[in-house]
Amino acid sequence: MSTPTLDKSSGHSEALDAAEAAAGHLITVTMRIRRFNPEVSDAVEWVDYQFPIDPKERVLDALHKIKWELDGTLTFRRSCAHGICGSDAMRINGRNRLACKTLIKDLNPEKPITVEPIKGLTVLKDLIVDMDPFFQAYRDVMPFLITKGNEPTRERLQSAEDRERFDDTTKCILCAACTSSCPVFWNDGQYFGPAAIVNAHRFIFDSRDEGGEQRLEILNDKDGVWRCRTTFNCTDACPRGIEVTKAIQEVKRALITRRF
Amino acid sequence: MSTDSVELSSSSASFSPENPAPFIEAPRARTKRTPRATRTNFELYGWLFMRLSGVVLVVLVLGHLLIQLVLDGGVTKVGFAFVAGRWASPFWQGWDLVMLWLAMLHGGNGLRTVINDYAEQANTRFWLKTLLFTATAFTIVLGTLVIFTFDPNIR
Numbered sequence: 257m258s259t260p261t262l263d264k265s266s267g268h269s270e271a272l273d274a275a276e277a278a279a280g281h282l283i284t285v286t287m288r289i290r291r292f293n294p295e296v297s298d299a300v301e302w303v304d305y306q307f308p309i310d311p312k313e314r315v316l317d318a319l320h321k322i323k324w325e326l327d328g329t330l331t332f333r334r335s336c337a338h339g340i341c342g343s344d345a346m347r348i349n350g351r352n353r354l355a356c357k358t359l360i361k362d363l364n365p366e367k368p369i370t371v372e373p374i375k376g377l378t379v380l381k382d383l384i385v386d387m388d389p390f391f392q393a394y395r396d397v398m399p400f401l402i403t404k405g406n407e408p409t410r411e412r413l414q415s416a417e418d419r420e421r422f423d424d425t426t427k428c429i430l431c432a433a434c435t436s437s438c439p440v441f442w443n444d445g446q447y448f449g450p451a452a453i454v455n456a457h458r459f460i461f462d463s464r465d466e467g468g469e470q471r472l473e474i475l476n477d478k479d480g481v482w483r484c485r486t487t488f489n490c491t492d493a494c495p496r497g498i499e500v501t502k503a504i505q506e507v508k509r510a511l512i513t514r515r516f
Numbered sequence: 517m518s519t520d521s522v523e524l525s526s527s528s529a530s531f532s533p534e535n536p537a538p539f540i541e542a543p544r545a546r547t548k549r550t551p552r553a554t555r556t557n558f559e560l561y562g563w564l565f566m567r568l569s570g571v572v573l574v575v576l577v578l579g580h581l582l583i584q585l586v587l588d589g590g591v592t593k594v595g596f597a598f599v600a601g602r603w604a605s606p607f608w609q610g611w612d613l614v615m616l617w618l619a620m621l622h623g624g625n626g627l628r629t630v631i632n633d634y635a636e637q638a639n640t641r642f643w644l645k646t647l648l649f650t651a652t653a654f655t656i657v658l659g660t661l662v663i664f665t666f667d668p669n670i671r
Contacts (some may be wrong), residue, residue: 444543
């Protein structure tokens with residue numbers, strides 16, 4: 257079955273079109289996007305959009321071009337557009353990435369570039385998924401400082417080494433690229449998923465925090481770290497380069513050394 | 517501009533903003549109330565058991581295969597007399613007993629993990645695990661019984 261092609265050049269002024277054509281660095285890409293609109297149909301469809309673009313632009317720019325100039329019905333999340341807010345995680349050419357951190361030229365633009373919503377979460381429309389179960393898992397590991405006794409009158413001091421211990425897991429932007437790349441999570445949403453464990457790790461190994469015991473107890477349960485199959489999909493998917501699987505293994509080790 | 521598109525699956529129902537199509541829900545999504553905490557160390561011990569029993573099984577199973585299939589004329593020597601001769605010694609009784617228990621529990625726990633990973637419906641999970649538990653328990657009991665009650669003079 258052939259996928260529909262949607263090529264359109266209106267929306268530009270002719271002078272702008274001429275200027276763009278004169279710029280020889282543009283290439284023609286085909287964006288193949290998985291679309292779903294429950295208000296129109298219960299069917300999922302792949303729609304192709306073909307247009308010229310600078311290969312040094314990002315996938316997010318291509319999506320903007322589609323939404324602003326070709327087809328305004330395309331729906332996706334993005335906020336800061338610079339890899340910090342974690343809104344635009346999507347499955348691009350079969351891998352979870354941030355659309356705002358992926359350049360067209362790095363994706364082999366000779367072939368159609370496929371864009372899908374991240375897996376394992378309910379698709380609400382086009383590239384937008386229901387993030388509630390993801391954030392529920394995040395809340396369930398209590399991602400906040402827990403201390404006992406009176407508050408100190410000055411800041412809670414920490415040595416550089418103690419800070420270094422959990423530095424990697426402070427980088428998480430909660431984009432869900434790791435959790436939605438996890439094959440265990442795809443089939444069983446009850447599993448905490450890598451992102452929640454990373455954010456628990458950030459406090460478990462913080463010398464200022466005193467709630468580590470509680471968090472370890474939570475992750476020791478049947479849907480906690482023991483369901484991790486160390487497939488490293490999460491580490492590959494993380495747009496921040498966090499060693500997610502390593503963090504999960506460190507929590508496992510902490511649980512075992514606590515017990516024995 | 518034409519937006520004709522090919523639908524991958526068709527439906528006769530017409531959907532509108534007032535009557536939207538149902539979502540395809542992700543399997544077993546987490547909610548505020550699930551999963552309930554069990555507060556046991558079962559999964560921790562299960563995880564440790566898999567690693568430790570795996571190491572022991574490498575020795576037991578490879579040794580078993582070597583004795584049965586390679587050494588002393590290979591598989592042709594294996595018969596009633598060979599088994600009877602081996603089980604006369606408590607050492608080989610112990611070897612086979614430990615191998616039986618570890619292999620069954622290791623494999624059973626592995627399959628339990630597979631069921632947890634792949635079965636979506638609560639009912640399917642329950643019945644698959646019941647079947648698995650029954651089969652594992654039956655094999656372990658039967659095997660243990662045979663090892664200890666084996667009578668070489670049976671006719």
